[in-house]
Amino acid sequence: MHDLNSNRKSTFIGFSAILFWGMLALFTSFSGEIPPFQLTAMTFFLAFLAGTVYFIRSGADFRCLKQPLSVWLNGIFGLFGYHALYFMAMKSAPSIEVSLIAYLWPVLIVLFSSFLPGERLRWFHLLGVVLGFCGVFVLLQSNGSIQLNPAYIMGYALALACAIIWSVYSVVSRKNKDIPTVLIGAFCGVTAVLSLICHVLFETTVVPKPTEWLAVFALGIGPVGLAFFAWDEGMKRGNIKLLGTLAYIAPLLSSALLILFHRAMFHMNLVVACLLIAGGSLVASLDRLRKTKQ
Numbered sequence: 428m429h430d431l432n433s434n435r436k437s438t439f440i441g442f443s444a445i446l447f448w449g450m451l452a453l454f455t456s457f458s459g460e461i462p463p464f465q466l467t468a469m470t471f472f473l474a475f476l477a478g479t480v481y482f483i484r485s486g487a488d489f490r491c492l493k494q495p496l497s498v499w500l501n502g503i504f505g506l507f508g509y510h511a512l513y514f515m516a517m518k519s520a521p522s523i524e525v526s527l528i529a530y531l532w533p534v535l536i537v538l539f540s541s542f543l544p545g546e547r548l549r550w551f552h553l554l555g556v557v558l559g560f561c562g563v564f565v566l567l568q569s570n571g572s573i574q575l576n577p578a579y580i581m582g583y584a585l586a587l588a589c590a591i592i593w594s595v596y597s598v599v600s601r602k603n604k605d606i607p608t609v610l611i612g613a614f615c616g617v618t619a620v621l622s623l624i625c626h627v628l629f630e631t632t633v634v635p636k637p638t639e640w641l642a643v644f645a646l647g648i649g650p651v652g653l654a655f656f657a658w659d660e661g662m663k664r665g666n667i668k669l670l671g672t673l674a675y676i677a678p679l680l681s682s683a684l685l686i687l688f689h690r691a692m693f694h695m696n697l698v699v700a701c702l703l704i705a706g707g708s709l710v711a712s713l714d715r716l717r718k719t720k721q
Contacts, residue, residue, distance in 0.1 A: 434665060441661010441670045447654035449680025454650065456690050457642035462630035463514045464622050466643065471506070471619035473647025474655065478612015481656065487609045498606055502614035505596025506655065507621045513589045520582020523567050524575060528586035530563050530678065535594035536671035537711075543601055543667075552668045555711025559675030562703030565696050566678055597662045604663035611656050672711035675704045 458466055516525045537556045541548035575583065600606075626632070635643060661670050679700055685691035 437660050437663070438665035438670060440657045441665045442673055444654040444658035444661060445670070445674055445677050446680065447650045447657070448674075448677040450684060451646070451650040451677075452681040453684040453688060453690065454642050454646045456685065457638065458646070459633070459636060459639040459642075461633050461635055461639060461643070462626060463517075464511075464626035464630050465632060466646070467510050467514075468619050468622035468626055469643050470647040470651040471615045471622060473644065474652035475612055475616035475619055477648060477652045478609065478615055478656070482609045482612055485607075485609055487607060491607050491609060492613060494606060494610065498603055498610070499614075501596055501599045501603070502610065503617050503621075505592060505600075506614050507618040509589050509593045509596070510618070510622070511625065512585050512592065516582045516585035516589060518582075519585060520579035521576075524579065525582060525586040526678075527564060527567050528583055529589045530560065530675070531587065531590040532593040532597075533671045533674040534560055535590055536597050536674075537668050539594055539598040540601065540667045540671070543598065546667070548668075549713075551710050551713040552672070555672040555707040555709075556668075556675075558707030558710060559672050559704050562700040562707065563675055563678050565703060566682055566700035568696055597658070598667070600659055600662040601667055608656055608659045608663070611659050615652075615655065669708075669712050672708050675707065679704050 455466070461469075513525075513529060516529070534556050537552050538548065540546050661667075679697070682691065682697055682700075686693050686697070
């Protein structure tokens with residue numbers, strides 16, 4: 428019973444990361460004309476500071492930083508690699524198609540997690556995540572017609588690489604569940620430095636306005652900061668397949684918030700997407716519902 432309660436708590440913590448990511452588009456829309464790599468460097472630096480506070484309060488010492496190279500590569504490649512390739516994909520192909528392909532990562536998490544010890548892929552896991560993906564497809568259709576064009580093959584390939592990188596990062600985190608979560612702060616710090624280098628090389632610095640600083644701070648504390656720590660906990664000790672399916676709530680919440688704050692127009696596709704994603708989440712949680720009844 429203790430293990431089940433602990434699993435539920437970790438799943439809930441992991442789900443909070445999805446809610447934070449649902450706020451990503453809204454906060455980003457208030458960040459003005461700040462270039463992508465500059466914004467990434469600033470927000471991940473704030474995440475690093477939050478991680479430093481967590482490191483001190485947790486009573487950890489610097490010996491926890493002594494980890495195998497594979498752990499560091501997974502963390503840095505997961506956080507920085509995903510964002511860098513995503514920005515490149517956005518510049519190489521239409522944003523709607525890039526978003527759809529990049530959002531294959533929840534499907535891949537569910538599939539890849541079946542190779543972990545003690546994990547099994549059941550039909551309802553697969554059906555749940557497919558329904559969620561269909562919900563995102565319907566949601567993105569409200570912003571324009573989705574048509575894969577061979578002329579943008581490089582952008583599509585980069586978006587697919589994003590999905591693979593994030594799903595591998597997440598599943599490997601489960602495999603490395605004994606690695607302390609405080610290490611996420613160090614990954615964020617390295618990501619901030621690498622993003623700053625890319626900014627200096629490829630972008631022109633923009634000085635944020637006061638309101639844009641608030642957006643940067645909100646991003647650094649929430650969707651970029653606490654979210655990664657919460658996701659790490661969820662992946663390591665929560666229901667990884669259910670979290671993979673629940674991840675499709677993020678774009679749904681994102682669209683709802685943009686509409687609420689008059690940053691987007693309401694479309695009936697949002698209702699259909701909501702039903703598909705909610706249905707997928709319910710189907711994917713069948714094993715949990717059965718255990719609760721027992």
